[in-house]
Amino acid sequence: MQKSIERISGDSEGVFYEFPAFRFTGADKAAPSGYLQSALHAGELPGVVAIDALTPALNKAEAEGRIKGNITVVPWANPIGRAQYHFGEHQGRFHLGTRTNFNRAFPLLAAPDTALLPDTTFGTADQQLKTRLLQLSIGHDIVLDLHCDDEGLAYLYVHTSLWPAMADCAAAMAIDAVVLWSEDSDGTFEGATIMPYQNVPAGVAKFERRVVTTVEYRGMLDVDGRLAASDAEGLYWLLVARGVIADPALPAPGPFTGFVAPLENIDMMPAPRAGAVLYDVKPGDRVAKGARLATIVHTPGEVGGRTEVFAPQDGVILTRRARRIIRAGEDLLKLVGDKKSADARSGTLED
Ligand SMILES: [Zn+2]
Numbered sequence: 256m257q258k259s260i261e262r263i264s265g266d267s268e269g270v271f272y273e274f275p276a277f278r279f280t281g282a283d284k285a286a287p288s289g290y291l292q293s294a295l296h297a298g299e300l301p302g303v304v305a306i307d308a309l310t311p312a313l314n315k316a317e318a319e320g321r322i323k324g325n326i327t328v329v330p331w332a333n334p335i336g337r338a339q340y341h342f343g344e345h346q347g348r349f350h351l352g353t354r355t356n357f358n359r360a361f362p363l364l365a366a367p368d369t370a371l372l373p374d375t376t377f378g379t380a381d382q383q384l385k386t387r388l389l390q391l392s393i394g395h396d397i398v399l400d401l402h403c404d405d406e407g408l409a410y411l412y413v414h415t416s417l418w419p420a421m422a423d424c425a426a427a428m429a430i431d432a433v434v435l436w437s438e439d440s441d442g443t444f445e446g447a448t449i450m451p452y453q454n455v456p457a458g459v460a461k462f463e464r465r466v467v468t469t470v471e472y473r474g475m476l477d478v479d480g481r482l483a484a485s486d487a488e489g490l491y492w493l494l495v496a497r498g499v500i501a502d503p504a505l506p507a508p509g510p511f512t513g514f515v516a517p518l519e520n521i522d523m524m525p526a527p528r529a530g531a532v533l534y535d536v537k538p539g540d541r542v543a544k545g546a547r548l549a550t551i552v553h554t555p556g557e558v559g560g561r562t563e564v565f566a567p568q569d570g571v572i573l574t575r576r577a578r579r580i581i582r583a584g585e586d587l588l589k590l591v592g593d594k595k596s597a598d599a600r601s602g603t604l605e606d
Contacts, residue, residue, distance in 0.1 A: 256278065256314060256317060258275055260274075260280070261274050261275070261276055262279075263334065263384050266352055272336060272338070272357040275329075275331065277328040279316075279326040279327075280325055281322050281323050282322065287498050288499065289326045289327070289494055290326075291306060292329040293329075294401075295333050295348030295388070295402065296336065297348075299401075300475075301467070301472035302472055303478075304400050304479075304483035305490060306328060306487075308484050308487035309491055313328070318531075322499070323498060324500075326500075329388070329396065332388060333347065335363065335380050335384060350381040352381070353381060353528070358400075359441045359443060360385065361444055362385065362386060362442070362443040363450050365451065367394065367451040368393075369390050372386050372389060372390055385444075389444075389447055393448070397494070397497055398466070400469045401446075402472070403473055405469055405574060405576045405578075407473050407474050407575075408474070408538045409430050409472055409473050409486075410434060410471045410513075411468075411470055412436055412445060412468060414437065414450075415436070415437045416469065417466070417468075419466065422510070423507070424497070424515060425511045426526060427492035427496050428486070428490065429489050430489075431513045431539070432514050434518050434521065434573075437517075444469070445467060447594060449465075456468070474574075474577060474579050477533045487520055492508060496508050502582055516591045518591075520593070521591055522568070522570070523588075523598055524548065524549075526563065526564070526581045526583055526584065526585050528551045528562045529581060529583045530581065531552045531579055531580060532576065532587065533549060533551050534575055535549060538573060538574055538575060541570075542569065547566075548566055548590070549563075549570075550563050551564070551581065569592065569593045570590045570592035570593055572588055573589040
């Protein structure tokens with residue numbers, strides 16, 4: 256394993272950021288390569304500890320000569336967000352200097368060619384970071400961006416063009432749900448990773464084996480040794496199943512047993528009032544149309560001080576908020592409906 260230190264210049268003199276990248280060199284040039292990154296949203300840590308738990312298996316495979324394809328691992332993908340504290344609270348989702356989401360505004364290239372990227376020293380610190388992360392990841396056949404939700408199931412965002420070809424990956428990772436998306440005008444990392452391939456002619460074998468996904472490893476508080484160990488096993492199994500690592504002891508993954516839904520089926524459920532949230536449901540619950548999902552206590556102690564929110568259709572609760580204070584219009588939860596949502600915002604990748 257080789258470790259390199261990537262350096263990003265800050266937005267003022269004397270400030271810079273560093274993050275490590277680890278590389279394993281594959282023995283077989285024709286084997287698929289893998290790129291794993293976590294904590295792009297810098298406070299989302301289940302992927303960080305999963306990668307930490309995975310590393311001994313990668314080192315063992317390397318020592319035994321079983322690494323076939325090149326592997327690049329970036330466990331702390333966002334040193335800028337990692338250092339952002341505002342009045343004692345960590346802020347890892349948006350760059351405080353520009354108010355831009357760290358998982359938006361990635362350069363969208365016309366082809367998978369790092370020569371098309373802007374200069375990595377160009378722009379604000381967050382723009383430099385995005386360019387550098389794409390530069391590190393482009394060219395890999397398998398690109399996994401590890402995130403988490405507030406509270407949630409383990410689920411994947413997958414572009415429609417890669418499904419069901421990636422069902423074995425979802426099975427290997429023991430994922431609960433897969434959300435299929437088709438449009439990304441916002442430049443998420445996943446979108447910027449997959450869009451350059453949209454102009455590649457069909458039938459090119461190298462591109463047909465691609466795996467690209469945003470992995471939502473449950474919730475912010477699911478940073479847990481046992482989950483990290485099982486997630487690491489899942490990541491390892493994926494790498495073996497796709498030929499990046501050789502491990503004859505492992506069978507092929509079985510069928511994917513989670514559920515799959517298009518993004519258009521997700522109801523985001525905005526809160527009608529501001530207040531304290533009393534949830535009736537948790538991630539994984541199946542609900543029927545009309546079932547009460549939550550009650551907002553907005554004027555406590557007064558008649559009519561509560562407002563209830565009901566399921567607009569049958570479905571499964573995918574996520575809910577970790578905090579119980581809410582403003583009017585903020586999303587209470589994600590309900591994966593059995594049918595298309597009436598919510599006009601649905602359709603684009605919403606990590
Ligand atoms: Zn995230």
